[in-house]
Amino acid sequence: MRHRHILLLGLSLAFLPLSVMAEDEEAAAPRAGLEQEAVAGVMQKAVDDFVRPGYRDLLEGTETLAEAAHMLCVKPSDETLGDVQMSFDEVVQQWSTIEIVRVGPVIEGNRFERFLFFPDRKSTGLKQVQRILATNDETATSAETLEGKSVAAQGLGALEYVLYGTGAEVLPTEKNGFRCRYGAAIADNLKAVAGELHAEWEKRDGIQSAWKSPGPNNPIYRDGKEAATELLGILVHGVEAIRDQRLRPFYAGIIKGVPDKGHPKMAIYWRSGNTMPALSANFTALQTLFNTADMKALLPDGNADVVTAVNYLLQAIVDDLDEIDLPVEEAITNDEQRGRLNRILQNTNDVLQRLNLDFGAAIGLSSGFSFADGD
Amino acid sequence: MAYQTISTGQILTGRRTFLTMAGAAWAATLAPQAAFALSRTDAIYASAFMAPDGSYGVATLTEAGEIIERVPLPARAHGMTWSPVTNRAVAFARRPGTYAMIFAPDDSIEPIVITSVEGRHFYGHGCFSADGRVLYATENDFTGNRGMIGVYDGTDGFARIGEFPSYGIGPHDMTLSTDGHMLVVANGGIETHPDFGRTKLNLDHMEPSLALIDTATGALIERHAMPDHLRQLSTRHVDIDATGKIWFACQYEGARNDLPPLAGSFSRGEDIRFLDLPEETTLALANYVGAIAVNRRDGLVGLTSPKGGAAVTVDARTGRVVRRISLADAAGIAPAADGFVASSYTGTFGETRSRVAWDQHMVRVGKL
Numbered sequence: 001m002r003h004r005h006i007l008l009l010g011l012s013l014a015f016l017p018l019s020v021m022a023e024d025e026e027a028a029a030p031r032a033g034l035e036q037e038a039v040a041g042v043m044q045k046a047v048d049d050f051v052r053p054g055y056r057d058l059l060e061g062t063e064t065l066a067e068a069a070h071m072l073c074v075k076p077s078d079e080t081l082g083d084v085q086m087s088f089d090e091v092v093q094q095w096s097t098i099e100i101v102r103v104g105p106v107i108e109g110n111r112f113e114r115f116l117f118f119p120d121r122k123s124t125g126l127k128q129v130q131r132i133l134a135t136n137d138e139t140a141t142s143a144e145t146l147e148g149k150s151v152a153a154q155g156l157g158a159l160e161y162v163l164y165g166t167g168a169e170v171l172p173t174e175k176n177g178f179r180c181r182y183g184a185a186i187a188d189n190l191k192a193v194a195g196e197l198h199a200e201w202e203k204r205d206g207i208q209s210a211w212k213s214p215g216p217n218n219p220i221y222r223d224g225k226e227a228a229t230e231l232l233g234i235l236v237h238g239v240e241a242i243r244d245q246r247l248r249p250f251y252a253g254i255i256k257g258v259p260d261k262g263h264p265k266m267a268i269y270w271r272s273g274n275t276m277p278a279l280s281a282n283f284t285a286l287q288t289l290f291n292t293a294d295m296k297a298l299l300p301d302g303n304a305d306v307v308t309a310v311n312y313l314l315q316a317i318v319d320d321l322d323e324i325d326l327p328v329e330e331a332i333t334n335d336e337q338r339g340r341l342n343r344i345l346q347n348t349n350d351v352l353q354r355l356n357l358d359f360g361a362a363i364g365l366s367s368g369f370s371f372a373d374g375d
Numbered sequence: 376m377a378y379q380t381i382s383t384g385q386i387l388t389g390r391r392t393f394l395t396m397a398g399a400a401w402a403a404t405l406a407p408q409a410a411f412a413l414s415r416t417d418a419i420y421a422s423a424f425m426a427p428d429g430s431y432g433v434a435t436l437t438e439a440g441e442i443i444e445r446v447p448l449p450a451r452a453h454g455m456t457w458s459p460v461t462n463r464a465v466a467f468a469r470r471p472g473t474y475a476m477i478f479a480p481d482d483s484i485e486p487i488v489i490t491s492v493e494g495r496h497f498y499g500h501g502c503f504s505a506d507g508r509v510l511y512a513t514e515n516d517f518t519g520n521r522g523m524i525g526v527y528d529g530t531d532g533f534a535r536i537g538e539f540p541s542y543g544i545g546p547h548d549m550t551l552s553t554d555g556h557m558l559v560v561a562n563g564g565i566e567t568h569p570d571f572g573r574t575k576l577n578l579d580h581m582e583p584s585l586a587l588i589d590t591a592t593g594a595l596i597e598r599h600a601m602p603d604h605l606r607q608l609s610t611r612h613v614d615i616d617a618t619g620k621i622w623f624a625c626q627y628e629g630a631r632n633d634l635p636p637l638a639g640s641f642s643r644g645e646d647i648r649f650l651d652l653p654e655e656t657t658l659a660l661a662n663y664v665g666a667i668a669v670n671r672r673d674g675l676v677g678l679t680s681p682k683g684g685a686a687v688t689v690d691a692r693t694g695r696v697v698r699r700i701s702l703a704d705a706a707g708i709a710p711a712a713d714g715f716v717a718s719s720y721t722g723t724f725g726e727t728r729s730r731v732a733w734d735q736h737m738v739r740v741g742k743l
Binding site: 102372 | 470
């Protein structure tokens with residue numbers, strides 16, 4: 001029987017220390033703990049082996065894309081258009097890798113939205129792009145003036161419409177046409193944003209330093225726990241974002257025993273056929289960050305199963321995505337490909353639980369990452 | 376803490392009150408252990424929780440933290456409120472949630488679940504009108520990127536009967552003035568959109584404010600923006616002391632090694648004044664106050680920080696810290712018979728630890 005202090009309960013007793021606190025019949029599970037000494041090394045690897053290379057690749061990719069886009073305007077042909085489209089695919093891959101990092105400079109100054117405005121549920125972005133094309137709005141043909149327009153008109157979604165949307169057939173034939181020059185301006189804008197992100201992460205006394213050295217004077221992380229929690233947050237939020245913003249909008253899985261009819265045009269990059277490659281790059285990036293940063297070093301002994309499970313599930317998701325080769329609207333109605341989508345959704349939920357609850361608990365977040373995510 | 380605090384005299388007479396009212400009948404339906412706990416407590420609280428299997432619910436508890444009853448919830452809840460007049464309590468879904476569940480702590484009604492209307496979601500807090508007949512909820516007009524106050528009719532199944540602006544972005548906690556004529560709303564100033572989950576979309580251009588709103592007309596009475604150098608200080612939670620002074624608590628989105636003020640107070644017609652906490656207290660609160668409560672009788676203000684693992688008690692009159700304790704994953708806080716009772720994500724509530732994760736807020740539902 002527990003001891004009772006109701007009649008004496010005062011300020012001091014209401015705030016009893018845990019050591020003298022009675023336990024309910026169901027005792028709490030013992031807490032795991034973060035391997036504090038591993039944090040700095042993990043953060044260093046995350047920065048130097050994942051984040052910085054990610055933004056460097058993105059900058060290089062956008063430079064190539066911008067060059068190809070300008071060349072298309074000067075020398076329009078099927079070949080130069082193909083170069084632009086190939087560069088576009090490459091930038092989609094690079095962005096889909098580094099976009100899982102939704103903290104730091106990318107969420108400042110609307111950089112994320114300027115690079116990719118998605119989802120566009122009410123087609124507000126699409127309508128603005130179409131208006132620019134319909135009116136030959138010359139202010140959209142230089143990166144400097146384009147930056148002042150809606151973010152929806154200056155990123156990857158807008159460029160995809162320029163390259164693959166209605167009216168794109170003029171691109172290989174029309175020299176210095178409006179549509180091409182608008183596309184080149186978007187590519188220049190992407191290069192500029194990527195350049196800013198690269199520069200921010202390369203500053204030695206900037207964010208990379210803050211990530212690598214948690215401590216009392218650090219502007220981002222006061223201690224190892226805060227740093228490790230945020231790193232885990234990238235993975236948890238990453239999986240949530242992919243599931244809720246990229247997968248479910250076009251296919252929600254089995255609902256009450258019946259497969260979702262789906263909304264193929266809600267799929268990201270459906271016009272260019274980059275939906276599955278982008279999703280694959282998203283999940284590959286999560287696995288790469290997890291392993292490259294050596295996040296298992298954050299866990300106390302005896303938690304190897306969590307690492308194995310996370311890797312197994314992320315790899316299974318990527319393997320399934322890489323096998324979906326039909327256009328989205330056909331994949332949803334094809335039994336074999338839809339089965340893969342169902343399994344992807346199932347594994348996505350599973351890996352989210354593994355990261356949120358199991359990994360979170362193992363590094364000392366008693367109720368998982370999301371529960372302690374604040375509000 | 377968005378709840379109506381009843382007169383402090385009722386705190387110690389709560390047990391007698393509820394045992395002579397509907398509580399007696401309710402007690403007869405409880406398991407023997409819960410009935411025993413109920414018979415010995417002087418106050419009852421309610422808090423949302425997550426169970427070990429990942430399911431969610433709301434529980435009533437004794438002052439010592441013994442669970443009296445649990446009610447399942449469809450999804451995670453956040454803030455709570457209670458009307459002492461009608462004995463209705465509400466658990467609001469955590470943002471960007473779309474439900475709120477109304478229940479009677481003594482189980483005298485079937486719980487009512489309401490859902491947010493199209494184009495809105497709940498922000499996790501709300502409060503009743505003085506007579507308990509109207510429920511107000513903080514909501515997000517995410518297309519218009521503006522905070523709203525949803526108005527629900529407590530006499531008609533909590534049907535939504537209107538709305539008015541919160542006069543800011545990202546309204547979070549709200550409470551009712553002591554005279555019942557004014558809502559106090561903490562507009563956190565952070566833009567979110569359900570398409571982007573819980574992502575904070577405007578950390579580099581936040582607009583936090585505290586708004587006083589006329590309950591009769593929905594008109595703005597006063598609006599207090601944060602000073603320019605504290606634009607990243609998100610005003611999140613509010614409560615009111617016995618003199619009618621409004622107390623607010625903040626979460627700072629700026630540099631982690633800044634030491635911004637984290638709480639303050641003001642009365643209608645006055646400028647806001649920040650609490651000048653000692654540096655070690657500010658450090659202990661980790662730039663993040665998760666909950667605030669006022670003990671009106673004792674003139675105390677309680678603050679908790681899950682990130683800092685701390686619970687702090689401040690003298691409302693002098694602003695002096697009278698107590699600071701370490702409490703890992705500190706969550707809710709509410710007035711107790713003397714001082715405060717606090718809970719935690721690790722299942723601590725007062726002197727008991729249960730195998731649940733208590734959510735960020737609790738409410739005292741003393742009259743049963």
